[in-house]
Amino acid sequence: MLELDDVTLCYGAVQAVRGASLRVEQGEIVTLIGANGAGKTTILRAVSRMISPRSGVVRFEGRDLAGLTPDRLVRLGMSHCPEGRQVLARQSVRDNLILGAYVRTDKDAVQEDLEKAFQLFPRLRERASQLAGTLSGGEQQMLAIARAMMSRPKLLLMDEPSLGLAPIIVREIFEIIQGLNAQGVTILLVEQNAHLAMKTAHRAYVLEAGSIVAHGDAKELAGDQRVRKAYLG
Ligand code: ATP
Secondary structure (H helix, E strand, O other): OOOEEEEEEEEOOOOEEEEEEEOOOOOOOEEEEEEOOHHHHHHHHOOOOOOOOEEEEEEEEEOOOOOOHHHHHHHHHHHEOOOOOOOOOOOOOHHHHOOOOOOOOOOHHHHHHHHHHHHHHHHHHHHOEEEEEHHOHHHHHHHHHHHHHHHOEEEEEOOOOOOOOOHHHHHHHHHHHHHHHHHOEEEEOOOOOOHHHHOOOOOOEEOOOEEEEEEEEEHHOOHHHHHHHHHHO
C-alpha cells in the first residue's frame, strides 16, 4: 500500500533521513521506532507530503506522490494524526470532527460516521459541545484519532499517540488502534514507547540517526539482542 524507496529528507542543509526504504502492506500495523531525533516524524511528514524528498520515491497504492498536495492525499485515502494532537482548541469537539471530513461531499454518510465516532469514543459524545482546548490530554488524543478517521482513510499515519498520557489512557488508545486495524485500516505508527509499539505492530523498522538499521517481524525484532538493549531496556 505504501512504499518508500531510497528516500533522503533534508531540512535546509540538515540531512534528517538518509536513503530510507520501507513498505507497509494493506491490513498491517507497521511501527517505526528510534531515539529522539532519529527522523521518525520526518518520515511521516514525507509520506503526507508536508515535505518533499531530496531524492527517492514515496508511493501510495503504486502511485508516485511527487507533486501531490496533502489534501489530495486525504482524498486518495491517507490521513495523518500528527504529534502533539493539534486539535483546534477554540472549536467544539463536534466541529473538530466534522472538519476531519472536509474533503467529503456525502453529508449523510458524514453524519453516520460522526455517530460511529461517538460510539467508539463515548467521552467525546459527552463533550461534543465543549471546546477542544479544554479537553484532557487523553481526550484530545482520542479526538485527534477520531478526526483523522472522519475522512475514511485506508492508511492512517500516527505520530506518538502515547505522548504525555497516563499508562491507563495509553492502553485504551492502543486498544483503539488495534480495533481500527481489525476493521481494515492500515496503520503506520511512530512511537517512542517501543515496548508497546512492538507488541501492537505486525512489523517494525528501527531508525538510527536517519538510517533504517533493522526491520522485520515485530515479535522477532523484539527478541533481537541489539534492539532489546537499545530500545527495550
Ligand atoms: P522525536 O521522537 O524526538 O520526535 P523524531 O525521530 O521524530 O524525534 P524528527 O522530528 O524526524 O525526529 O527529526 C529528525 C532530525 O531532523 C532531528 O535532528 C531534528 O532536529 C531535525 N529537524 C526536524 N524538524 C526540523 C526543522 N523543521 N528544521 C530543521 N531541522 C529539523
